């Protein structure tokens with residue numbers, strides 16, 4: 014959908030119509046700002062479209078990512094209110110399910126990994142439980158008899174990320190936001206140390222035009238480092254990490270929890286789909302589905318839930334995770350007045366959408382960015398270039 018209105022001078026330009034750009038744009042529009050999202054293809058079809066929709070900060074907690082973990086836990090806590098307001102503005106009900114995750118072990122190596130996984134989460138005070146093979150199968154009867162133990166993480170949630178994207182798009186438009194699709198931003202325009210606007214490719218004429226805007230939000234996911242115009246030290250060190258998920262019709266093995274094991278996760282969705290993910294491939298911007306990745310996912314999933322061999326394969330979902338050098342996002346203001354970042358959410362963009370949208374829009378509206386300080390672009394200034 015491309016709405017036509019003259020936009021040669023606008024208040025706020027959001028670069029990128031993925032989950033982060035749409036969520037941030039929606040919050041700004043909700044506060045009465047005139048916001049235009051520029052999207053190079055179709056809004057809502059970036060990495061978020063391919064995502065598994067897991068909201069699992071406890072399972073995903075990394076050993077040296079304290080700030081990210083706190084931000085993630087806070088984002089999960091904000092989700093119910095965020096979804097309530099989203100329904101209010103979009104008329105679309107997006108439900109998040111608190112199914113919990115079972116992290117399963119099949120062999121001795123897995124058991125050692127499982128113990129480390131359990132110990133770390135217990136130290137953090139998360140309510141994790143260790144289960145024997147039998148106990149695991151009581152919770153999830155379709156698991157293979159080869160599963161010898163598991164850790165249950167009861168506080169993990171997940172949602173349908175495609176429904177979330179549809180709701181964000183509708184809510185943004187309902188609040189007066191404009192989306193220009195097929196409109197890649199080719200350059201960020203600066204006037205000294207102040208944001209002045211963007212250059213964008215006009216979908217009709219295929220020529221570049223300048224759009225003036227004093228406030229820019231860079232939310233172009235894995236492509237955020239590819240747009241011209243920024244001084245080198247202000248280009249976020251983001252690279253694409255390809256992820257593939259197999260979308261199965263799972264009537265023959267309905268699962269009720271998210272199942273994780275080495276090299277695979279299985280996420281049951283409400284409409285009878287089962288998502289089997291995900292690969293993690295450094296292939297630049299190439300998004301072709303490779304046979305090896307499909308084979309590995311199916312083999313790993315089959316080892317845990319043998320019944321998947323009877324499930325029709327409906328779709329192969331591929332997306333590019335936007336990964337910063339330290340795998341945490343870049344958020345908030347930059348040394349260029351009027352330029353804000355909302356990029357580099359790597360594996361957690363769906364989970365982090367509420368906090369990103371709330372805090373980035375808060376910093377645009379008020380100038381206060383205290384909560385975003387750990388994610389400032391300035392953290393890369395002292396380290397060597399990537």
Ligand SMILES: Cc1cc2nc3c(=O)[nH]c(=O)nc-3n(C[C@H](O)[C@H](O)[C@H](O)COP(=O)(O)OP(=O)(O)OC[C@H]3O[C@@H](n4cnc5c(N)ncnc54)[C@H](O)[C@@H]3O)c2cc1C
Pocket residue numbers: 028029030031032033034051052053054055056057058059060061062063064065066067068196197198199232233234235236237240255256257258290291292330331332333334335355356357358359360361362363364365
């Ligand atoms: C297989 C897979 C599974 C995942 N599972 C989960 C999960 O379970 N939970 C979770 O929290 N996260 C998950 N993620 C991560 C999550 O999808 C991403 O972190 C999130 O989508 C990032 O959002 P984004 O808006 O920054 O980027 P994207 O969703 O990629 O959106 C960026 C948008 O910017 C547009 N764009 C790019 N360049 C330009 C330009 N020059 N001009 C205009 N527009 C431009 C793109 O076309 C795109 O629409 C998963 C990702 C993958 C690939």
